[in-house]
Amino acid sequence: MFRSAEGMGVRLDSASAYAGAVVAPYYDSLIVKLITHARDYSSACQKMARALAEFRIRGVKVNLSSL
Numbered sequence: 001m002f003r004s005a006e007g008m009g010v011r012l013d014s015a016s017a018y019a020g021a022v023v024a025p026y027y028d029s030l031i032v033k034l035i036t037h038a039r040d041y042s043s044a045c046q047k048m049a050r051a052l053a054e055f056r057i058r059g060v061k062v063n064l065s066s067l
Contacts, residue, residue, distance in 0.1 A: 001056055001057070001058040002021070002056065002057055002058075003054070003055065003056040004032065004054075004055060005034065005050070005051035005052070005054040005055050007047075007051075009036055009037045009038050009044070009047055010034070010035075010036055010047065010051050011034075011035040011036075011037070012032055012033070012034060012035075013032065013033040013035065014031065014032035014033070031057065032057075034048070034051055034052065034055065036048040036051060
């Protein structure tokens with residue numbers, strides 16, 4: 001499952017993050033980066049908290065033997 005946040009001042013940097021995507025074990029562990037922008041720091045933090053609450057990533061399998 002993949003659901004990303006969106007809206008004014010919310011930016012996502014991602015490679016191939018979408019529902020059903022296969023993340024190879026050799027891929028960088030950063031699936032998607034969330035960036036927020038606002039008029040001041042406090043507003044940007046509030047926007048980040050909202051965006052993180054909206055974000056959903058489920059079902060990513062990890063290779064525990066490599067940890």
